[in-house]
Amino acid sequence: MAKLAVPPLLVILVLLQSATRLPVAETSTADEEYMHRLAAATGAERLLGWKADSDPCNGSWVGVTCAPFDGNRIIQIDVRGLLRGGGTLPELDRQAGSLSHLRMLDLGDNNLTGPVPTLFLDRLLTLRLDGNAFSGLPHSFFRGMPELHYFSISDNPRLEEWGLWSDLLSLTELRVFNASNANINGTLQVFLGNLGAFPALAEVSLARNRLTGVVPEKLVSQSIAKLDLSSNGLSGSINFINNLASSITDLRLDHNHFSGPFPADLSGLYLLSVFSVAHNRLTGVVPPSLARVWRLSWVSVSDNLLQGPVPELPDSVKTDFAEAAVKGSFCRLDVHGPCDQETSSLLSVAAAFHYPEILAVSWRRDDPCDGWLGIHCGDGDGGGGGRNKVTGVNLSRLGLNGTIDPAFASLLYLEAIILAGNNLTGTVPASILQMPSLRVLDVSNNALEGTVLSVRHDVLILADGNRGGLNVTAIAASGSFSSSRFQLSEATTPFLTFAAVFVALFGY
Numbered sequence: 001m002a003k004l005a006v007p008p009l010l011v012i013l014v015l016l017q018s019a020t021r022l023p024v025a026e027t028s029t030a031d032e033e034y035m036h037r038l039a040a041a042t043g044a045e046r047l048l049g050w051k052a053d054s055d056p057c058n059g060s061w062v063g064v065t066c067a068p069f070d071g072n073r074i075i076q077i078d079v080r081g082l083l084r085g086g087g088t089l090p091e092l093d094r095q096a097g098s099l100s101h102l103r104m105l106d107l108g109d110n111n112l113t114g115p116v117p118t119l120f121l122d123r124l125l126t127l128r129l130d131g132n133a134f135s136g137l138p139h140s141f142f143r144g145m146p147e148l149h150y151f152s153i154s155d156n157p158r159l160e161e162w163g164l165w166s167d168l169l170s171l172t173e174l175r176v177f178n179a180s181n182a183n184i185n186g187t188l189q190v191f192l193g194n195l196g197a198f199p200a201l202a203e204v205s206l207a208r209n210r211l212t213g214v215v216p217e218k219l220v221s222q223s224i225a226k227l228d229l230s231s232n233g234l235s236g237s238i239n240f241i242n243n244l245a246s247s248i249t250d251l252r253l254d255h256n257h258f259s260g261p262f263p264a265d266l267s268g269l270y271l272l273s274v275f276s277v278a279h280n281r282l283t284g285v286v287p288p289s290l291a292r293v294w295r296l297s298w299v300s301v302s303d304n305l306l307q308g309p310v311p312e313l314p315d316s317v318k319t320d321f322a323e324a325a326v327k328g329s330f331c332r333l334d335v336h337g338p339c340d341q342e343t344s345s346l347l348s349v350a351a352a353f354h355y356p357e358i359l360a361v362s363w364r365r366d367d368p369c370d371g372w373l374g375i376h377c378g379d380g381d382g383g384g385g386g387r388n389k390v391t392g393v394n395l396s397r398l399g400l401n402g403t404i405d406p407a408f409a410s411l412l413y414l415e416a417i418i419l420a421g422n423n424l425t426g427t428v429p430a431s432i433l434q435m436p437s438l439r440v441l442d443v444s445n446n447a448l449e450g451t452v453l454s455v456r457h458d459v460l461i462l463a464d465g466n467r468g469g470l471n472v473t474a475i476a477a478s479g480s481f482s483s484s485r486f487q488l489s490e491a492t493t494p495f496l497t498f499a500a501v502f503v504a505l506f507g508y
Contacts (some may be wrong), residue, residue, distance in 0.1 A: 031074045032056055034090070034098040035064070042087035048079065073101035080128065081109040088114035092121075096359070106131065108152070120144040129153045132180065136160040139333040142167045152178040152202060154205065159183045161210070164191035174198045175336065180207040184488040187213035188234075195221045207231050207252065215240045226250040230276065233257060245269050253299060254278040261285075261355045278320065284341040284355035285347065294359070304329060305360035307347055312336050331366035340366050341410070342390050345373070348407035349393075353400045353424075374398075378413075380426065389413040397421035406431045415493065416440040428452050433459070443470070 032055065039050035048062040056074060057066035065076035089112060092098045099105075104123050109131035116129060119137045124145045130152040138160055144147070148171050153159075163186035168174075184206065193216035195201065201221065205228040213228070214236030227248060235257040244251070245268035254276040261284030269275075274292050278300040285308030285477075286301060296313065302320045306329040310321055324330065331339035338344060343366050350359050360371035369377035369388045376392035387388040389410050396418050403426035408417060414435060420442045427450035428443060441452075442462040449468030454461055464474050 003480050015401060030093060030096040030098045033062070035074065036212050037090040041090050042083045042110070044079070044083060047083055047085055050147050055286075060320075067101065070101060073301035074099055075101055075312070076104045077102065078104065078106040079110070080106045083107070083110040085114065086133075087111055088109045088112065089117055091117045092119060094120040098421055113158075116141070118144055123148060124148055126150040127152070129156070131155045133158045137162050139165065140167050146170060147173055147482070148175045149173055152176070153182050154178045154180040156182045161185045164188065166190055169194055169197045172197060173200065175200050176202070176203040177201070178205040180205045180209070182209060184209040186210060187211065188219075188229075189213065189216055192216050193218045195224075195397040197309060199223065202226070202247075203217070204228070220245055224248060225271075228252040229256065231255040235259065237261075237448045238282070239263050242266075242268060246271075248272055249295075250274040252276045254280070256280055258282060259357060261351075269293050271295060273297045277304070279303040281357060283307070283357055283360035284351065285309070302327065302329070305357060306330065307350070307360060307363060309357070310340055314405060314449045328364040340368075342368050345407045345410045346372075346390070346393075347403045352407075353402040356398070356400060358398055359395075376416075391437075392416040392418075394418040397424070400424060404428055404432070408432050409435050411435075416442075418442040419446065420447050420462065422443045424448055426450075428463075433461075446470075 007211070012345070025447055035050070035056040036052055039045045039052070044050040045052060047180065050061050053136060054060060056064050057072050063077060063079040063082060064074060065078075066072050067075045073223065074446065079298055082199070097298070099121060100123065102124055103321055104126040105121075105124065106128040108128040112132040112134060114134065114264055115136040116134050116138070118141060119127070121144060125147055127148060131154070134156050159182055161183050163184065178432065185251070192204075193217070200487055203226040204224060205278070207224070207228045208231040211229070211232040211234055213234065215234060219240045224244055225247050227244065227250070230252045231254070233256065237260040238253060238258050241251060242263050242265075248269060249271050250273060252274065255278070257280065258277065258279040262282065264287055266287055267289040270293060273295050274297065279302070279358055282301075282304040284306065286306060288311070290296075290299070290311055291313055294361070296317045299313065299319045300318060302324040304324070306324065308331060310325060310330045313319060321330070325333045339347070340472075346363065350356070350363065353359070359373060362371065368375045368390050374393055374395045375390055376394065376500045377388040378391040379388060391413050392415060393408070400419070400422040402424060404419065404424060406429040408414065409429065409431040415437050416439060417432065418440065421444070424443070424446040426448065428441075428448060430453070432438065432441065433453065433455065438459055438461045443466070444462045445465035447467040448463070448470040449466070450470060452461060452463055452470065454472050454474045461472050463470050
């Protein structure tokens with residue numbers, strides 16, 4: 001007997017009809033029980049129609065997604081901005097396994113209040129709690145979510161102060177951590193000092209908190225693309241930014257207390273687009289290497305203690321350089337190009353001292369004779385006309401560190417250099433002793449080393465008390481310093497230290 005051939009289409013129709021008669025799996029009792037408590041606590045019964053006698057996985061619960069092939073467990077709750085009536089979050093029943101299959105929980109922008117409960121959600125990947133009015137986080141909050149990729153709790157200003165605790169280190173899969181305006185205090189040492197624990201971390205936003213201290217030197221990452229630490233109380237240098245060079249695109253450090261100069265070479269930040277360091281205490285010049293960061297779109301540096309020429313960047317880059325220049329950050333208001341020769345020389349001197357803030361506060365714009373700390377000027381050419389020239393530099397006992405720069409020698413009318421009582425190291429550049437106008441060099445009580453060769457009888461050299469062992473060797477034809485040969489301009493004489501004037505006038 002011949003076999004009856006059954007059309008394939010008929011087989012498919014029969015199978016589909018059979019499938020529709022299969023019983024639908026009911027929601028896990030633990031999930032359902034928690035969802036009904038959540039509906040009551042947040043007002044979702046009224047706002048979203050989460051009925052007390054209904055199954056959360058029946059398709060009528062707004063924002064709830066279930067997995068029918070995973071025991072009909074709830075895997076996603078997304079009610080962002082839908083529960084604006086407020087409410088609180090009930091505690092999870094860990095033993096019952098409430099929401100234990102949940103992958104995504106978005107409760108953002110709902111004005112929820114009360115403490116955030118401990119969440120034991122082993123499979124959770126995304127947690128968004130931003131835009132609420134929560135009152136606190138449990139101390140070990142992050143230990144219950146080992147798979148978490150994305151976390152946001154920004155804009156929760158009513159949170160009780162909390163810190164970036166060591167339980168964060170359990171989030172080894174973390175990609176995004178957004179906690180701006182979340183009342184965080186303490187330091188960054190644990191979190192950003194252990195980035196090896198977060199090999200995939202790409203975004204960190206901690207703006208508008210109460211963080212203090214320095215950014216850890218161990219902050220090294222090849223994955224962070226966005227780092228926002230703005231509007232905190234952070235201090236120290238910004239040298240750490242070069243540790244992010246291979247990945248950073250958006251770096252915001254404004255409104256803190258960062259100080260010191262920029263790193264000398266920024267060209268390695270080749271992916272950087274947004275760079276904001278405004279409203280800090282940064283000193284020195286903006287390095288020319290910034291112009292080689294070719295993806296830049298926005299640079300903000302205003303309200304610092306910057307010096308030197310206006311940085312030259314492509315016209316496509318938006319900046320606040322004009323605002324910074326008006327406030328005295330650069331030597332020229334609206335013109336690119338170098339500073340005055342004496343200004344440039346003195347900025348080189350300051351660079352060798354690591355651009356100390358005590359000088360940066362005073363050494364503004366392009367005229368050293370306009371009230372710069374420690375700078376004394378006179379009519380250098382003796383003609384009585386034209387711009388005054390720098391004739392004396394007295395930076396004694398200012399706590400300066402660093403070395404003595406040969407740029408002193410380019411100040412052609414300089415008669416006195418007084419650097420006594422600082423922490424200067426290295427040697428005294430030979431070019432300084434060859435300056436024809438020089439009459440007094442006081443480098444006593446520092447940590448200088450080497451030998452100063454005294455070749456002229458008309459230059460007073462004071463070098464005693466140097467911890468580095470600096471000594472002065474006279475190699476002139478005959479004799480020693482002679483006060484009869486020592487002459488200073490009338491303008492410079494009152495500028496010297498008492499000790500230098502005493503020896504200059506009386507020879508001992």
